[in-house]
Amino acid sequence: MATCPGCALLCDDIEVIVENNMIKETKNACRRGAARIKGCINRLAPSIAQKPSDLESAIRKAAEILRNAKSPMLFGWSNSTCEAQAKGIQLAKKLGAVIDDTSSFCQGLLIEKFLQKKFRTCTLEEVRNNADILVYWGSDAQDSEPRHLSRFSYFPRGESRQRGYEEDRIAIAIDVRESNTAKICKGHFYRIQPKGDREFILALIDALSGKVPAYEPKKILELASILKKAEFGVIFAGIGLTYSIKDDFDILVLLADKIPNFHIMPMVGHYNMRGFNENLFRETGFVNRVKFDGKVVHDNKYSIVEAFQEKSIDALLIVGSDPLSSLPRSLIRHLTSIPVICIDPCVTMTSKIAAVTIPCAASGIESAGTAIRMDGKIIELSKIIGSDYLADEELLTRLMGAL
Amino acid sequence: MGLDVGKFMKNPEYELKITTYRDIFQVEAQERDRFGKDYEKLSACIVMSKNDLAKMGLKSGDRVKVTNNYGSIVVEVKESKRDEPGGVAFMVNSPWSNVLVSDETGGKGIPEFKNITAKISLVKEEITTFESLMESFRKCL
Amino acid sequence: MVTVMELYQLLPKTNCKICGESTCMAFSVALLGRKKNISDCTPILEENFKKQKEKLESLLLPSAGAGETGMIVHPEICTGCGNCVVACPVDVANDPRGAAIGCAPTNDKVIFRVIDGKVVASNIKECRRFGKNKVLCYACIDPCPTGAIEFV
Numbered sequence: 218m219a220t221c222p223g224c225a226l227l228c229d230d231i232e233v234i235v236e237n238n239m240i241k242e243t244k245n246a247c248r249r250g251a252a253r254i255k256g257c258i259n260r261l262a263p264s265i266a267q268k269p270s271d272l273e274s275a276i277r278k279a280a281e282i283l284r285n286a287k288s289p290m291l292f293g294w295s296n297s298t299c300e301a302q303a304k305g306i307q308l309a310k311k312l313g314a315v316i317d318d319t320s321s322f323c324q325g326l327l328i329e330k331f332l333q334k335k336f337r338t339c340t341l342e343e344v345r346n347n348a349d350i351l352v353y354w355g356s357d358a359q360d361s362e363p364r365h366l367s368r369f370s371y372f373p374r375g376e377s378r379q380r381g382y383e384e385d386r387i388a389i390a391i392d393v394r395e396s397n398t399a400k401i402c403k404g405h406f407y408r409i410q411p412k413g414d415r416e417f418i419l420a421l422i423d424a425l426s427g428k429v430p431a432y433e434p435k436k437i438l439e440l441a442s443i444l445k446k447a448e449f450g451v452i453f454a455g456i457g458l459t460y461s462i463k464d465d466f467d468i469l470v471l472l473a474d475k476i477p478n479f480h481i482m483p484m485v486g487h488y489n490m491r492g493f494n495e496n497l498f499r500e501t502g503f504v505n506r507v508k509f510d511g512k513v514v515h516d517n518k519y520s521i522v523e524a525f526q527e528k529s530i531d532a533l534l535i536v537g538s539d540p541l542s543s544l545p546r547s548l549i550r551h552l553t554s555i556p557v558i559c560i561d562p563c564v565t566m567t568s569k570i571a572a573v574t575i576p577c578a579a580s581g582i583e584s585a586g587t588a589i590r591m592d593g594k595i596i597e598l599s600k601i602i603g604s605d606y607l608a609d610e611e612l613l614t615r616l617m618g619a620l
Numbered sequence: 621m622g623l624d625v626g627k628f629m630k631n632p633e634y635e636l637k638i639t640t641y642r643d644i645f646q647v648e649a650q651e652r653d654r655f656g657k658d659y660e661k662l663s664a665c666i667v668m669s670k671n672d673l674a675k676m677g678l679k680s681g682d683r684v685k686v687t688n689n690y691g692s693i694v695v696e697v698k699e700s701k702r703d704e705p706g707g708v709a710f711m712v713n714s715p716w717s718n719v720l721v722s723d724e725t726g727g728k729g730i731p732e733f734k735n736i737t738a739k740i741s742l743v744k745e746e747i748t749t750f751e752s753l754m755e756s757f758r759k760c761l
Numbered sequence: 762m763v764t765v766m767e768l769y770q771l772l773p774k775t776n777c778k779i780c781g782e783s784t785c786m787a788f789s790v791a792l793l794g795r796k797k798n799i800s801d802c803t804p805i806l807e808e809n810f811k812k813q814k815e816k817l818e819s820l821l822l823p824s825a826g827a828g829e830t831g832m833i834v835h836p837e838i839c840t841g842c843g844n845c846v847v848a849c850p851v852d853v854a855n856d857p858r859g860a861a862i863g864c865a866p867t868n869d870k871v872i873f874r875v876i877d878g879k880v881v882a883s884n885i886k887e888c889r890r891f892g893k894n895k896v897l898c899y900a901c902i903d904p905c906p907t908g909a910i911e912f913v
Contacts, residue, residue, distance in 0.1 A: 223651075230865035244876055245865040247841035249644050251878030252651035259653060322730050345863055359842055359906045360644040367843040372904060373863030374853065381861075382848065382904075393639055393734075394710055395702040397906035401844070411639050411708060411735050460734050486642075506729065520729030541757060542654065542714070545721035545731045547690040549757060565654065566715065566754065644840045648878070 219599045222296070222581030223250030224362045225485035225591040226341075233601050240582075240602060247363035254582055254601070257563035261576040272575065276612070279534070279558045279573045280619035283312055286532035286556075292521050293560075294318040295487035296537030298586025298598060301610035302489070302496045305536060308617050315508045315530060318493045319538055321520040327459050327483045328494045329504040330466050331593075336473055339451065339480040341368075341592045346375035350447035352389045355414065355457020356484040359397035362591070365484075366401060370451070387443060391417065392457060405443075407436060414461035418472050425475040450479035456486075485591040488581065492589035522548060534558045536609055537580075539565035560609055577609040584608035631742045634676045636686070638666070638720065638736040640713040655750055663714035664747050665696045666740075669704035673697070676740070683747060688738040691719035691756075693748040709740075715753050763820045763913070765789045765897075771813040771820075773804045792821065794895060795831070830890040831912040834882050841878040844904035849873055851887045873901065880909065 220229040223246065232244035233254060243251045263275040270278075283289050291309050294302050295318055309316035320328060331338055344351075351370045358365035366372055371381075371388045378385040390399035391407045391414075399406040409417050417437075420430035424441035444450060454469070462468060473481060485491050494504035501507050503515040517523055521540060524530045525548045532555055541549060542565065556572035559565065562579040578584040581598040583606055590596050607615075646662035653659060666686060673679060682697040693716050700710070711717040713733065720736050768789040775785065780801040782788040791797040799821070800806065805814050846852055852860040852871040859867030866874055872884050885891065889898040890912060901910050 232865070242877055244874065245843070246878060247644075247843065247875065248648050248839070248878035249651070249841075251841060252648040255652070257652060257654075259655065322733075326730075357642060359840065360647075361642045363644060363840050363842040367847045368863040372844055372847040374861050381853075393708060394641055395704065396641065397644075397840070400702075400906050401904060408705075411637060457734065460730065460732075463730065464728065517727055517729050522725055522729045522731060523727060526723065526725070539654075542718075544718065545690065545723055545733075546715075546719045546757070547721065547723035548731065550723075563654075566757070569754065570758065 219254075219601050220581060220588075220596055221246045221250040221254060222488040222579075222588070222598060223247070223253035225488050225491060226362045226364055226368065227488060227588055227590045227596040227598075228364055228368065229596055235602055238602050249363055256579055256582065259564040261559070261561050261564050261568055261574055263576060264571075264574045266572060272607075275573050275575050276615050276619050279575060280616055282532050282556045282558060282572065283314075283534060283616075284620055286312075286530075288315065288530050289532040289534065290315040290317065290519075290521065290524055290530040291534045291536070292317050292540065293536035293538035294493040295320065295490035296580065297489060297493075297609050298580050298584070298588060299489065299492045299496060299595075300586045301536070301580070301608065301613060302493045304610050304613040304617070306497060306500055308613055309507075310509045311617060311620065313509050313511070315506075315519045315524065316497070317505050317507070317519060317521050317524075318490065318497075319487060319543070320490050320494055321505045322522055322544070323456055323487075323490065324459055324483050324485055325494060325505045326464055327454060327466065328485075328491060329498070331481075331483060332495065332498045332504065335466070335470060336481040337479070338482055338592070340594060341370075341482075341590070343449075343480075344451055344482075345369045345373050345378075347377050347449040348375075348451050349378065349385060350387050350389070350444060350450035350479075352391065352444075352450070352452045353398050353402065354391045354452055354454055355393075355459070355461065356453050356455020357392070357394075357396035357398045357457075358453065358455075358484060359401065361455075361486050362484060365453075366398070370453070371401065389440070389443070407440060412461050414458055415465065415468060418462075418468050422472055422475055425472075444476050444479070447476065447478045450476060452479060452481045453484050454481055455484040482592055489588040491591055491593065492587075495589055495593070525549070530555060532556050532558070534560070535567060535571075536560045536613075537562075537577075539567050541566040541570065560612055562606065575612055576606055577612055578604050578606035580609065584610075586610065632676075633739045633741045636672075636738055636740045637708045638686070638711055638717070638738055639708055639734045640711050640717050640736070643712045646712050646714065659714075660747075660750050663712055664693070664716050665698050665711070667698045667700050667710040669700050669706035669709075671704070671706035672709065673699055675706070678742060683743055683745065684740050685743045685745065686720060686738045686740050688720055688736070690722055693719050694743060694745045696747055711736075715750075716748060719748075719753070719756075763793070765793055767820060768792050768817065771817050772802065773810065775804065777804060779803050790897065792817075794890070794897065830885055830888045830895075832882060832885065832888065832890070833911050833913060834880055835909045835911075836879040836881075838907045839879045839909035840907060841875045841880065842906065843873075843875050843880075844906070845880060845901040845910060846871065846873040846875060848900050848904040850898065850900055851884075851889060855887070882910075
């Protein structure tokens with residue numbers, strides 16, 4: 218059995234048929250996972266200043282760039298093992314660098330609240346065994362964590378949910394779009410306007426407090442009565458919700474107080490984003506946006522987005538991420554002529570403009586390690602096939618040695 | 621006979637709210653080849669409700685220019701398979717939709733990926749290719 | 762996919778019982794399940810029902826090539842989520858410690874498995890829509906987010 222590094226569900230029941238060290242077939246992995254396991258067609262090659270080089274020279278050049286930088290940033294990390302992330306944090310300390318990850322413009326703020334124990338939460342196994350009311354809020358699990366409903370939440374039979382989805386569970390979707398997940402939740406889909414989450418939560422709190430909500434009273438009262446009946450409810454909070462309520466998580470805490478039988482769980486896309494958040498939190502008390510400056514300094518200005526805005530960094534090491542593809546172009550404009558170093562298994566948009574590129578093994582496929590599932594459970598990643606590429610952890614060790 | 625007035629008139633422009641989403645088929649294409657035609661085809665599109673399409677005189681397969689203060693792209697129109705009330709259009713999260721995302725973050729580090737306002741109009745131009753996006757990045761840098 | 766109601770609307774709706782079923786509605790169900798043929802309804806063969814008969818034939822035509830249960834899987838639109846694997850009552854009964862509880866199937870008796878990210882159906886004779894005591898089960902269709910499974 219192998220573990221799929223396709224998303225933060227980290228499905229560990231995957232069968233992979235390997236022939237001549239090539240992946241021939243996957244069993245049980247979803248479309249997203251199967252694509253990740255089979256890998257990309259454009260493997261990255263070592264380069265310096267857009268010209269082919271050997272690996273050792275590329276590592277030496279990367280070390281030189283980082284050594285000469287006054288305020289370097291180390292970014293990425295959500296597609297790396299916990300071991301590589303720990304190395305990355307060490308490297309940031311050694312360099313006195315800023316370290317940030319993709320959670321900075323994704324679920325980081327929310328995950329921080331979980332690590333600070335602001336919400337009642339639970340494991341996915343508990344969801345499978347006990348949950349009766351499931352609320353997908355701003356989350357299209359069907360497309361982003363495709364086996365979420367079939368492995369854990371809605372469809373399986375669990376210890377106290379022997380009749381599974383037919384009788385024992387209700388799935389609800391709250392979203393601006395009738396997503397594939399909303400389609401499964403038919404009859405329990407609540408459409409909201411973009412940025413309408415806050416208004417919806419307030420109305421729901423009113424309804425749960427016995428007041429008539431100001432907004433869509435009939436639907437909200439109906440939803441409140443379903444939520445009140447829950448024996449073991451779960452709200453799966455997606456980035457739709459996080460982006461909408463931004464840093465105003467108190468409102469979610471307020472809602473959670475009204476429904477004591479509910480648990481909240483963050484939905485995470487990248488396979489080890491939560492791993493990075495937990496590793497950095499253990500080390501610094503923060504999940505991202507940290508500068509090691511003799512001491513630990515946490516500030517929004519150390520987020521990749523604000524660093525681009527303020528042009529405050531003079532070198533950027535990226536591990537397993539493609540900010541050129543995933544950030545607004547209006548921000549990329551601010552990324553002036555600073556040297557970029559890319560460590561990645563594949564060619565990315567960012568690697569195409571990088572000063573140095575260093576190829577690595579695809580983690581969880583060509584190298585093993587551990588990762589943290591969206592609910593906080595530690596999962597082992599397996600090495601499915603051998604390869605000549607070094608793991609990102611090993612590359613970071615060499616890079617540190619070359620400093 | 622007569623003057624082809626349409627030739628000189630700009631196609632009407634409509635203001636539009638856009639929110640981004642994730643699509644498993646597009647993610648699959650990205651995993652395999654983020655520079656490939658499949659990824660481009662699944663990214664460079666905008667999904668709209670039947671109501672909005674009728675209002676704007678558009679149909680599936682049309683090419684539209686989507687423009688705001690941050691940038692401009694040409695994408696293909698797709699009619700939503702769901703019974704959407706309209707008022708909001710959907711674009712899959714990609715370097716294409718990211719052309720339209722604001723750089724205003726209020727210092728909080730999170731761009732407004734899901735709350736984009738833009739103008740849309742029917743055009744004959746070709747769909748914005750990956751190469752032209754990459755070219756525009758190089759000019760920015 | 763054609764529904765029982767669509768077929769029923771085209772029948773004479775006299776509940777004459779000539780076909781052997783007690784009502785025209787029951788006959789529609791039997792038609793859809795391929796237990797009966799259009800020709801079992803002798804009234805519809807008459808000239809004044811010609812149009813309805815042709816429509817019925819065209820509606821039932823796609824099922825001609827669709828195997829005994831009429832199941833068609835469209836792998837190109839399947840997301841590989843495995844909802845059908847876990848929801849199928851046959852899979853639940855045949856693999857209580859695997860598919861039934863959301864895990865990977867532990868034996869070969871299940872109908873649905875996900876291979877290379879797409880669903881593959883086998884053991885089709887186990888399907889509740891197959892055989893003498895077949896029932897009109899929707900357990901794999903309803904949980905599918907993209908309509909990748911249909912019965913014709």
